[in-house]
Amino acid sequence: MDEVLLHDAIDRYLRDEMTEQERAQFENLRNTNPEVDQMVVSQTFFLRELETYDQTKAFANNLQEVETQLQAEGALAPEPQHGKAKVINLWKKYQRTIVVAACIGGFSALCITGLMLAFSPKNNAQIVQLVNKVNNQETSLKAIHQQLNEVKSKIDPKADLKGTGTSFLIDGRGYLITNAHVVKDVSTVFVQNMKGDNFKARIVFENPLQDLAILKIDDSDFHYQGPLPYGIKRGGSDLGESIFTLGYPRPEIVFGEGYLSAITGYNGDSSSYQIYVPANPGNSGGPVLNSKGEVIGILSTKQREADGAVFALKSKNIYMALDSLKRDTTQTYPNIHVSSISIITKLDRSAQIKKIEDYVYMVKGY
Amino acid sequence: MKIGSTDEQLLAGLARNDRKTIEILYKEYFGMVQAFILNNNGSVDDARDIFQETMIVLYEKACSGTFELTAQIKTYLYSVARRLWLKRLQQMQRFGTKVETLEEVVQVDEDLEDHQKKNEAYLMMDKALTRMGEPCKSLLEAYYLQKKSMQEISNDFGYTNADNAKNQKYKCLNRLKKTFFAHFNKSDG
Structure with a gap:
């Protein structure tokens, strides 16, 4: 059958326009020929789609007309929003945005304030301290030239940074040793570990002549840190021994390496060593350790005009200071246990540092 | 078709594409949908769009003949409008906007x-x-x-x-x- 005629037949069949005879014939054809049947089904489906489309379109048109008409009649106007109500509505509409914006604003303000507080005073202090230090040292150098014999006591306390320094535990219960000049003229002392946790500390003992100070961490957040990995050496050390230091010349803990260059300090001071190690303001009070992990000294001063001339108080000074504490009857001092045995003797350098770094604190005098 | 017709009568009218029925539904429920949209970051134009689409959904249901009214037309319209508006908000990338629901809602996801x-x-x-x-x-x-x-x-x-x-x-x-x-x-x- 011709394609066009077949289609027309399907259309007429679906529209019920066939005579009874035609209809019987067509149904017969449909039953015997699956292709024709398929065409009828597909045509039915498509025409239904077309009709649905048409009806939906008519409905949508109706909707639009009704809407336009009702709108013209004013039946669809939203509730009027006048005066105060308008403000309230605006508030309702944007309150989340406002709250979020306010939160972000507040948070940034807090962050900025926090950052300012965290960084500004320190930096300022360091800058001021550096300036002070130079002036002081110039003055003291003049004094040195004038009064050679009195040199030590004058140069020592002023040759290094006062604002911040380094200290290290000599007793796991919270006793730290540092230089007296680090905590000179400060009213409040805070110590900070390498993780950045701050603890309040007080000065237990201070001897400017020896340039030693003992601090005690007085903070509920501080917990006993267990036996120290390093020991404090009682005896002397030999020329040329390789040494290393840990300190806080900046807020980050810094490692420095060198050797023992003289067994006396500035102008033959027998209580100190001269060491060759990078040292900067802030290193004061830091431990000087030998390769066995024994503390042989406390890094304390640096000679300004000579490169690499750094002085460290000999570790036996610590024992001397503690002994003097015990002998002192005017005041009762706590019993501080200091060990001379290092438990990191066999470790390599980086493993030693890993053990030690938790015990080295930054001192911040305010 | 008069105001006060039952929901069944309204649905039947809708299936016939009866203009009067559309008018009644507009008068009864457009305000509710519009208030909802306006309260949730939408404009008057948004409200008209959403209401038209909501009506078409209801019309399709009415025409399908299988629609059994398990909820009031009011609840159904509100639920559909709410879903449609949520979807629109998402498409406009206004994520995180919590949409207030004051009225009762029914499940309309399948529809x-x-x-x-x-x-x-x-x-x-x-x-x-x-x-x-x-x-x-x-x-x-x-x-x-x-x-x-x-x-x-x-x-x-x-x-x-x-x-x-x-x-x-x-x-x-x-x-x-x-x-x-x-x-x-x-x-x-």
Whole structure:
């Protein structure tokens, strides 16, 4: 059958326009020929789609007309929003945005304030301290030239940074040793570990002549840190021994390496060593350790005009200071246990540092 | 159809595309939907759009004949409008906006999926018909939708005889089917 005629037949069949005879014939054809049947089904489906489309379109048109008409009649106007109500509505509409914006604003303000507080005073202090230090040292150098014999006591306390320094535990219960000049003229002392946790500390003992100070961490957040990995050496050390230091010349803990260059300090001071190690303001009070992990000294001063001339108080000074504490009857001092045995003797350098770094604190005098 | 008709009567009217029914539904429920949209970051125009689409969803349900009213028309309309508006908000990338729900809502996800499909088919048919151009479009509409006889069509469109008109009708319908199914299959797979 011709394609066009077949289609027309399907259309007429679906529209019920066939005579009874035609209809019987067509149904017969449909039953015997699956292709024709398929065409009828597909045509039915498509025409239904077309009709649905048409009806939906008519409905949508109706909707639009009704809407336009009702709108013209004013039946669809939203509730009027006048005066105060308008403000309230605006508030309702944007309150989340406002709250979020306010939160972000507040948070940034807090962050900025926090950052300012965290960084500004320190930096300022360091800058001021550096300036002070130079002036002081110039003055003291003049004094040195004038009064050679009195040199030590004058140069020592002023040759290094006062604002911040380094200290290290000599007793796991919270006793730290540092230089007296680090905590000179400060009213409040805070110590900070390498993780950045701050603890309040007080000065237990201070001897400017020896340039030693003992601090005690007085903070509920501080917990006993267990036996120290390093020991404090009682005896002397030999020329040329390789040494290393840990300190806080900046807020980050810094490692420095060198050797023992003289067994006396500035102008033959027998209580100190001269060491060759990078040292900067802030290193004061830091431990000087030998390769066995024994503390042989406390890094304390640096000679300004000579490169690499750094002085460290000999570790036996610590024992001397503690002994003097015990002998002192005017005041009762706590019993501080200091060990001379290092438990990191066999470790390599980086493993030693890993053990030690938790015990080295930054001192911040305010 | 009068104000105060039952929900069943309204649905029946809607299925007949009865203008009066549409008017009643507009008067009764447009305000509710509009208030909802305005309270949730929408404009008056948004409200009109959403209400029209919501009405079409209800119309489709009414026409399907299988619609059993498990909730009041009011609740149903509100639920549909709410879902549609949520979807619109998401498309506009206004994520995180919590939409207030003051009225009771019912599950309408299935209905909306249904509507989505129907709407796609509608848009495809619309596109296909527009593309076809005249006189094909009018010819097919006259025969298949207005159910005019081939004889009438021959006269109206000036064909010399009904066979010519039949020929033309066949060609036009084939073209329409082709475009429609091309779109249809594309979006399907």
